[in-house]
Amino acid sequence: MTATVSINALSHWFGDFQALSDVSLNIDAGEYVTLLGPSGCGKTTLLSVLGGFIAPTRGDVIIGGRDMTRVPPAQRPTTTMFQDYALFPHMSLRDNVGFGLRMAGRKRKERHRRAGEMLELVGLGDAQTARPHELSGGQRQRVALARALAVRPDVLLLDEPLGALDLKLRRAMQDELKDIQRQVGTTFVHVTHDQEEAMAIADRIVVMNAGRIEDEGTPARIYRAPASLFSADFMGEMNHIPARLSGGQALTPFGDIPADGPEGSRVVVCVRPEALSTTDGPLSTGPSILRDVAFFGTHIRVHLEPEAAPGRILTAHLPPDTKVSQGDTLSLSADLAAVIMFPVEE
Amino acid sequence: MSRSAEQRRGWGFVAPALLWTLAFFVLPFAVMGAMSLATLEGRTLVWGLSLANYAELAEKAYLWRAIMVSLEITVTVTVVSVVLAYPLAWIIAFRVPARWQRLALLLAILPFWTSYVVRSYAWLLVLAREGVVNQTLMTLGLISEPVTLANTRFATVTGFVHFFVMLLTLTIYANLIQLSPNYRRAAMDLGASAFQTFRHVILPLTLPGIVTGAFLTFVLCIGDYVTPQILGGNTELTVPQVIMVQLGRRADFPLASALAIVLMAIVTVVYLLSARWLKLDRL
Amino acid sequence: MRLVPWLYLGAAFVFIYLPVAALVLFSFQESNLPVPPFQGPSLRWYADILGDDDVMQALAHSLMVAAGSSAVACVLGFFAAYGLARHVLPGSAFLRGLLIAPLTVSYLIVGLGLLIVIQRAGLGLSLMTAGVGHVVINLPLCFAIIYASMGAQQQNAERAARDLGADEFRVITLVTVPMLAPAIAAAFFLSVTLSWDEFIISFLLTRFDVTLPVEIWSMLRSGLSPRLNAIGSIVFLVSVTAVLILEILVFRKRRP
Missing domain, CATH: 2.40.50.140 (Nucleic acid-binding proteins)
Structure with a gap:
């Protein structure tokens, strides 16, 4: 249900472009970490490496003590919540949330029970048979969260999960995400470019720039005593x-x-x-x-x-x-x- | 500008195209409908409201047979083309590197743009008794006598499938690449195998595209005269071939019109059956 | 397993290009039969058809019908698209459907309907009547392509022009047409591709002056011949050229 993540000397090139250079990071089990930085800083690449969608050029990824560097996404104890949510439009919310269990060969009854629980957790318990297009942006975001959590991942990876929401809703969802993370205890790694969101939600912020980690620490520490001028400017x-x-x-x-x-x-x-x-x-x-x-x-x-x-x-x-x-x-x-x-x- | 003046101006812009369509498409169609209810007495045309031409379809075995042949060929062609085109579109969309995709697609459908006549003739070169296939097989020693390939239903179906595989590859490819890559990622992330991802996620999401492409295939295939005429020969006749026979030898316009209306009716039925998934506006 | 997709791709390309290869290869055949073994290469059949007045005339007719009908279809399609996209008209969804409708009807039926009307009206068949038929089948395409590209961006530019004092004529000539030029050109070349080698409508609606596909059709009666290969190769080459122009135009449109 939760695991440590350890990233060692990770580097990645897209052709001639170096997206990650020598990134190392340790994340505790149950920690809520945000990767913060401007677009193109490598934060999404790092998340894709953790999720198994990109095999890094160099370095390795250890999750829960096991080397996961070359393990495909399906076999990792991670799930990803995508920026566009990637909810399957032809399936009901229950089938979306139960998809991972179905792939694991679980019985329909068990799937429905678990999907129900998860939808309940995100406050959509009474919309099980609705289709994704009937939902608002915030509700879709919750379904995506429920779907990713339904398979009981050790680590949940969130790619700009609130990016598509308007400011007010984003602030409300921050609190909810933090709350759900506390309830399930899963390690959350959350990518964002919004420093207020990062401060509101994270136990620890990792500031990235040009493929490197500029700074990492608690929100208060990074705000008050940033390690670099970049980090100082980016935080406010x-x-x-x-x-x-x-x-x-x-x-x-x-x-x-x-x-x-x-x-x-x-x-x-x-x-x-x-x-x-x-x-x-x-x-x-x-x-x-x-x-x-x-x-x-x-x-x-x-x-x-x-x-x-x-x-x-x-x-x-x-x-x-x-x-x-x-x-x-x-x-x-x-x-x-x-x-x-x-x-x-x- | 007042609303009515604004509207008048709008009509002014639309009118030429509208009149053209009314005069050269809707009117001929109506006349053809009326013609199908007329009869031919000797060589003179008698207008009326007779269903004799339609009754003839049921009475004369060769007419009924033509309808069945057309349907059999069209259904075969549609199914085979979809089954062959889907993997091709998939490979181009997901296996060919992004920078080569446009080129691969262009190449995969380039011969699509040749006329029916030239394309069918080219298949005749391949399938004829002395043609490429027979000569190759004989040189390889696989057969001792040429196999009859041309002037068969097989040849007609091959010629059609060749054409429609290209058309369907285009429509299915367009469908596949407009899907967010995150659908596949999400499915695999949640433990789906490549086949499960296809079966539960990609196939249902591309169904409207497949149905649209299959419908187009059906419409174009059942109405084509050239391919069965060149490749199928006269061993069995399709509806368009029978229509052309009526026009040519017998000048029986009423019967030809009735057959055309029947073709339209078949297409309409197929349209209604598939309307649920059809996205013609997405072409 | 990793090889399977590439093998499939290879097999598909063989299937797709087999007839084209046979067509083009044996157009260079020395002997009288366009079947293996290949003897040549020889340009004698190209010389033969280039010297054949009937064929050259049919080729010119085809190009004329294609260019003329495509131009008419583009103009009509453009105005209809402009009218429907920029003016509020009652029943506009129905009008759009009506303009698109000929797309769903097979060419044979379009041709048959026109043939009946022309004969009833006592008019003669000519290249002109074939051109009219080609406009009927190309108008829906031209309309759909141009209508689809009349987006909000163009509309705002037109409003800005009107705001700055341009009348409707100048809005169309100075703003709309230049902005839609790629779509209009794409519609034109697509029409040319379809019209130039169209057979059945031309066959039904022409009489003495015929287009190239009709000429080829009558030559087909005498069976396989390298002459036909040579003509077919030229027809294919012209179509491919039009498609490549189209592709370049579409590409430009996608990457402004």
């Missing part, structure tokens, strides 16, 4: 402040910050918009003109141009009750704990 909006190291300090127009690194090298100092506030801190924008102000409900988003660095626009999120308007002058500061720094490769 980030202010970039270029600086140069001198005497153990990064010299920025907004104050000097303690830093390690070779003398004279260039760095990027990063601050999230919500880390900037009106309370005093060691990094301060100094008097800055508000170029525009927008109300977002949970916060007020402002763009400000500091007098200390004309032409550089910073973004900040202020508490929703802040009284500010365009053209005001304001000084915002950030705490050192909220500041991260990356060397600039030259």
Whole structure:
């Protein structure tokens, strides 16, 4: 019902294009992992390798302690939930969900019972004889989930499972997916390009870029202390402040910050918009003109141009009750704990 | 623009094609229907509402026989063509690498575009007493005397199957590649063997395409005069051959019209039987 | 087991190309019979038919009928498609069905119906009547192809043109036709392919001036002959050329 997954030094080429380069990853049994990254980053290729639809050029895949690298999809303890769901349009929901058991030669009665249970689990218990085309997008997504879980896989692979749903439904389904995963205890590997979805759902996020793993860890860790500039930017909006190291300090127009690194090298100092506030801190924008102000409900988003660095626009999120308007002058500061720094490769 | 002016303009665009179809398709068809109810007395045509021509179909054995021959040949051709074309379409869609598929398909249906006359003649070269097949078999020492292949029903069916295998390969291929590859992946992921995937998923999903292709095959096959005339010879006559005999030797337009109406009726019945799966708009 | 699909593919290609190969190969036969063993190659039969006035005339007739009827079918089909796709007309589903209907009727019956009407009307048979018949069978195809390609994208471009002050004539000539050019050309070449070697309608509706398939038909009475192989090869070559042009056009349409 659940298993560990271990990916060792996986590389894959499509002709001349290297889709995966030296990817290694260990996933615990029962863990909910999301593979996050922009399109073309290799996340879907990695999922296809796990599912057995692509044989990797190099490296191996161990599931539940058994080498699965060259085992066909049918014989793996994995099932895949496809982006377009791939529900069989000519079969009822019950037959769709019972398909895997039918292939395994189970009796009709057992299939129907199990299909019923699974449809119940995803909240479609009373639509057993309906056809896929009668369902909404969200309902189809649930049937696909039920079908993939009906064969009691150790590992469930989800390829952008919420991608076809509108934003509101997507947020609702995130909670439901997480909930179902807790109930069944199966290891879930979920591919997405939506960082909010990843944060909402995952025990652990694996950020991928250009065929490599950039970063992996809990959502909070990756958001607050990303391992790379790419990961920092991908997880959410980030202010970039270029600086140069001198005497153990990064010299920025907004104050000097303690830093390690070779003398004279260039760095990027990063601050999230919500880390900037009106309370005093060691990094301060100094008097800055508000170029525009927008109300977002949970916060007020402002763009400000500091007098200390004309032409550089910073973004900040202020508490929703802040009284500010365009053209005001304001000084915002950030705490050192909220500041991260990356060397600039030259 | 007002609604009625807008409509008038629309009719203006549609009118030429519509009038053409009415004048040269619907009207001839109606006249042919009326003709089938007329009779021939000596050489003069007598219009009327007589069912004599249709009664003749039941009375004269050679007419009834022609209908049966046509049906037998058409059903055989349709079944054989589907059975041969499906694997071919499958191989091109799923075995041939993507970059060669277009070429493989183009090559597989290129001779489709030759006329019935030339294609049937070409088969005659292959099947004739002195033709390619007999000469090859004799050279190989497999037979000592030429086998009669031409001027048989076998030759007619072969010529037809050749044509319709190409047509069906095209329609079935088009059907197969528009299926999401994830259907096959999902079925195999859930433990289905290659055969089970075909039997439970791909075949039901392509059934409308098969039925559509088979219907086209049926319509084109039962109405063709050239292939049975060139390849089948006069050993047994199909309905189109009998129609042409009526037109030529006897100038019996009423009987020819009645036979044409019967052909139409057969096609209509087959259409109604297969309408549930037919997707003519998807061609 | 892995070889089975490739063996099947190979066998299918042998079956499909066997008659074509026999046709073309023995068109280069030296002797009088187009059957094995092959003697040659010789171009004598090509020289023979190129010098045969009847054959050359029939070939010209075929090309004329094909080009003329396809052009008429394309124009009629285009206007009908434009009218039905861009104007709201009552019973448009029925009209579409009516325009497509000749596709489901065998050519023999189309030809027979026209023959009866022409004879009743006391008109003579000629290349013109055969052309009329070919328009009847090609119009549904042209209409269907062009109608299918009149999508929302074209419609928005037409609306934009109208919005910018173009009248209907200019919308059609400056926007619709250029945008639909690949589909219109595809319809035209498909019609040419079907019409150029069509037999039964031409056979029923022509009398003194005949098209190439009818000429071939009358030559068939004297049995197998390398002359027929040579003519057949030329007919095949012309069809293949039209299909290749069609293929290139369709390809371009798919990858804009």
